[in-house]
Every structure is written in C-alpha cells, then in structure tokens.
Amino acid sequence: MKINYQLLKKETHTQARFGILQTRRGEYETPMFMPVGTRATIKGLTAEQVQSTHAGVVLANTYHLWLRPGEDIIKEAGGLHRFMNYPGPILTDSGGFQVFSLAKDKEKDISEEGVHFKSHIDGQNLFLTPEKSIEIQNKLDSDIAMSFDECPPYPVSYEYMKESVNRTLRWAQRGKTVHNNEHQALFGIVQGGEYTDLREYSCKKTVEMDFDGYSIGGTSVGESKEVMYKMIEDGVRYLPENKVRYLMGVGDPIDIIEGVCRGIDIFDCVLPTRIARHGQAFTRDGKINLHNHQFLRDFTPLDPTCDCYTCQNYTKSYLRHLITSKEMLGGTLLSIHNIRFLIKLTEELREAIKKDTLLEYRASFIEKYNSKKL
C-alpha cells in the first residue's frame, strides 16, 4: 500500500472535509498539520517529543538531505525513518522550493532540463532535475514524495506563469515516469499563481496524470492573505474528492482555519518551530513574545488549557528566563508547545467539521486570537 484517502464527512456550510489518510505506518485523521524536520530533525526535538505533540506525518526536505548527509547515506541507514528514528509517516518535498528560494537569482539557471544553481553550503555547482528529485526521494524512502515543480516569485507576468505552469506539468510527468518505489506515494502540485484560469489549467492537467494526492503550490511567496485564499479556492476547485489535498508551507493558525474552510486536508510550516526559537508562542489570545517583561513573574503556563509537555511542566516566568538567557531548552519547550497548538487546532477543526459548526468555530477562534495584540 502507498496511501489512501478516505473522505468521511463534508461540512455543510463550507468546503471543509474530515477524512482519514491511511498509510503503511498507521491511519491519520485530516485536517492535519505536519511539523517540519528540514534536516531530518524537527529542530531541538527528540522523536519522543515529536510524538508527544500527537504529530502524524512529518515533513523532511529533500534539498537539505541531498546536500547533507546525502541520500545514499540515508538509504544505507535503512531509509529516512530509521535514520531519524521516526516511526510515523514522512513526506519529502521535491527540493524545488529550496532551490528557487535559497539560491540567489543570478546563481540559478532554469532550463527545460532542470535547474542549475549553487549550493548554499559551499557554493558548489549543482543541477536538480525532476528525475533527480524523484530518484533522491525514492532513496530517502519517504511515504509521500512530491513532484519537482517551478516556484516562480510573486508577482510574475501572466506570460511567464503560463510558461512556468506548462514546464511544471512536463516536469511532473517526467518525475512520474521515473518514480520507482512501491511503498511511496507521489503527489502532483498545482501552480498558476494568482491567475484563476492558469490554476484551473494546472489543476486539470495535473489531475489527468493521476497522482496519489495533490498539493497547492505557489502560496506564501509574498502575496496578500486575500490573494492566498483565492489561490487556494482556484487550486482545489477541480481536484477529485477522493484524493488528499495539501497546502504547502502554511502554518499561521488563521490561515490553517481558512485553508480548512476551503477544502485543504494537510498543512506544513516551519512557523511553530522558527518562532519558538525566537521566543514566541501561540496562545488562544494570539502570539506572545516571551522576551516581554510582563512575563517575569508570570508563574502560569503558556496556555492553562494546553496538554503539551511544556504547559504541563513549565511556567511563562521560567520560559522567559530560558529565552532571555539564550538557553537552547527555551526553543525546544516553545517548539513542543507551538507544534501541539497547531495540531490541537486541527483536532478541534475536525470536531467542528463533524458537527457542522466550523463557521462558528472560526469566528470564535479568530475573535479571541485577535483580541489582544501582545
């Protein structure tokens, strides 16, 4: 078995879906948030700590693992799961986003064949192609691989985006042709920027290729929230109901809610761990910054209703002490909380979908979340 998505319930008033993602490593309910383990590690967390957040699928980055330690090392280790000691499912991205975002403009060259660029580690000349991306992911032996796509900046002209969408379609087909891992699902990616007709074209053509799941790409690249939500609507409109839908790189709580309302099943983002290392934590009342003096004597947990290890054991005063002292445990504890916060959010969204109360849930969550600007 690769994966299978079972749609169990559509919410009455929105496009939201409650479903189950079946994998050879267990069944996981959707909507779902995936923590990001860029270099085969969710930064600062042991596998045990990741599991304590009730995480299901986690994401690892093909680009980073290709460069270090290299996919052959991970294959020799017995695959990514054994290498990083994560027993749950793992999704690998294609490396495309990193190539397009990490390499400077004049240091990358996009051709039909693939992308020439310089390594961000040592400046080495590298060449990534759709085939190479899939070959690396096959060796990593993740449960879900992503097609190699072009991620244009925002905004680009209609003409450029049209050309890019077609190239991404050809790349998707090339990747699908060489994909060779019987355990591994392969997802297609819908691009098209903010152009509704290109999203429709990209979506329909990608679906024709019949992937195991579909992803919405090209968001979170500098566009406004309104444009992003429209990209999602345009991106999912022609997707089949019996396949899972993944919105890449989105992890703001409100964006997750808006994505779910528009029919998204899976999200991933570095946000919860990145802001944690900078001393920020999600709360029901919005994001808080533990550097703030107001927490010096605050001997309550980040969120009294939260069941995470951090909230069960540590106070804001102590977390502030760790963060202001630049102690690494601060980033770890806030990461545990922030990941759990987003996963808990998806649990509540699932309940709201089941009860057809998603709009009320959204209104109430957003009102509280925006109530204080801390």
Add this chain to the structure above:
Amino acid sequence: MKINYQLLKKETHTQARFGILQTRRGEYETPMFMPVGTRATIKGLTAEQVQSTHAGVVLANTYHLWLRPGEDIIKEAGGLHRFMNYPGPILTDSGGFQVFSLAKDKEKDISEEGVHFKSHIDGQNLFLTPEKSIEIQNKLDSDIAMSFDECPPYPVSYEYMKESVNRTLRWAQRGKTVHNNEHQALFGIVQGGEYTDLREYSCKKTVEMDFDGYSIGGTSVGESKEVMYKMIEDGVRYLPENKVRYLMGVGDPIDIIEGVCRGIDIFDCVLPTRIARHGQAFTRDGKINLHNHQFLRDFTPLDPTCDCYTCQNYTKSYLRHLITSKEMLGGTLLSIHNIRFLIKLTEELREAIKKDTLLEYRASFIEKYNSKKL
C-alpha cells in the same frame, strides 16, 4: 531534615566509600555525579530527560541566577525546584568560583568584606559577600548550599594562599552565622592549593565549624593531574567519616575514578554537556568526536552497552549529521549520553567498592579508555 550521609562500606584497598545521601527528596547512593544546570537548566535537556539519565542531585549556579532572573523571582516561583521543574535534590554553589573566574583581574577587588566586581552580562558593579551568597542560596531554597570561598588562581605563593585560607575560614563562619533555611544543608570548603600543611589547616579549621558536608575546592585551576590528586589526598585526610565529601568541578572519567579511590563521594562538572555541544561523546574506548568522517556510515550507537535514550534510538551516523549540520538536537542527544555515561560510571564504581575490586576496575577502565586515541 537537611541531609544525612550514611557510610555503608569502605573499600579494602583504597580510600573509596560507598554510602547513602539521605535528603528530603529521596535517598541517593554515593559515589555520585551531579549534572550542572548553570542557569537552572541542564543545557538542552528537559527535566524528564535529566531524570532519564538516573541523575540524583543536580547543581545550579548561584552567581548566574542572582544576576538573572534574580533570587527573588525564584523565591516567588516557589523555589528553584518548582522554577526549573526538578523534583530531585539541588545543590547551589556559592558564586565565588564564577566571580573569581568570570570577572577579569582588574575588574575585581577582594577585601575582607567581600568581592567587588563587574557583571559579565552588562558590566554593572556588583558586590558579593559571604552573607549575600548565603542569603541568595536561602532564597533559592536549594537542598545544599555552599560556603562562599576565595578561589585563588594557580599557582600562588605560600604567603598569599595562607592569607586566602584564613579569609575563606572567616567567610565560612560569617556565612554559617547568617544561614537561615531549615531545609537547607550547608557545606564547608577546604582550600589551601598544593600546600599540604595549608590543606591540613583549612580542613581541620573548617571541620571545627561543623558543616553538613565538606567540599574540596581549588582543583581544576590549571594544575597537573598529579598535583590535583595530591590536593584531594591532602584535602580529605582530616575530614570526618560521617560527612559527605564533594570534589567541585571535576568530571573527567579518569579523574572521577581517581577521586573515588581517594575518598570522594560527589562530583560535578560541565564537561559532559559542554563537550556534547562541541560534538564529543564519552565512550568506553575514550572520547570520540562526531565531526570525524569515520562516523559518516557508522550505523551503530555511541556505545552498544549503554542504556541511555540516545544509544537506544540513534546511530553515530545520525548524530554526526546533526553535529555537522549544527542542529541543536545533536547537543541534546550527546548531553543525555555523556551525563548517563558518568552516572553509569559511578554506578559501576559503587559495585566495585562493594566487591572490593576497585583497583581492578580502575586498571581495566583506564586501559580501555586510553586504548584508542580517536
């Protein structure tokens, strides 16, 4: 109850002692190694992870906590145990060592009253006295407080050391006079550098004051191993058998063995966590550096006989990947292993004392530990 030390067995061929340290937070066998939590955190480890190493007493630094967050915050939090969420016993040092080692020479001024110096955080002028050190420790509410002592550099003249030893004795008395925490034990510190008669004098005079335990100070300040071992022998010779003996700042495995052979019961050191953050791990075959290329494809644990979380779950290849990628999880996982390694060592030393086989154990451990220079 403050603390009580019960000597259960003296080894036949050495000065080594097997005993039990009774505290209001449980009973702990000695010899024992204490992990160091300088700023109320064993760097990178949750309380749960610290406990997974079978740690008993842990150490926290008065100087650092005085400066940040301040002893009053910790008192308001309900004491250091609640602040840092550590249920086991905590020993606080006096702050003296940090004042003498962190402040530059021209930025500190030692008088009979105490030490004027500049904060290493913001350059603020500070004044630490024996009374102030004890008052801070009383508020921190640690289980064991240390007397404020002068830690002269090495070497100093006989005349200076004699003057310093007498000052430390007067400071010890002043601290004892103001000590006011019914839960908290107070230890005296034997100084005297490498001068046997000054060690004898310091020891006898300190013991006359009747502390709850005694510490050997002034080692690990640049002296040779031979001088350090002599300092230990000179330092413990006149200590009473019914009080626990603590060698401050020593954590090299061989030094721990040599210390135990000379009658030391408790050790502490930042070594296991500091070298961990630099990618080094203790093994039975000596210290290894995970940066080394030889571990790239080493899919075995750091130590196949080790029961720590790291060895049970991760390979050297993965640890090397984390360390070379500067991922914070690398420091955390190596710290767990290194602390467990030293605690396991003390467990084995206890067994060897019980069986009167300490000299054989020492020879065999040292031969293996020095066998490879990696």
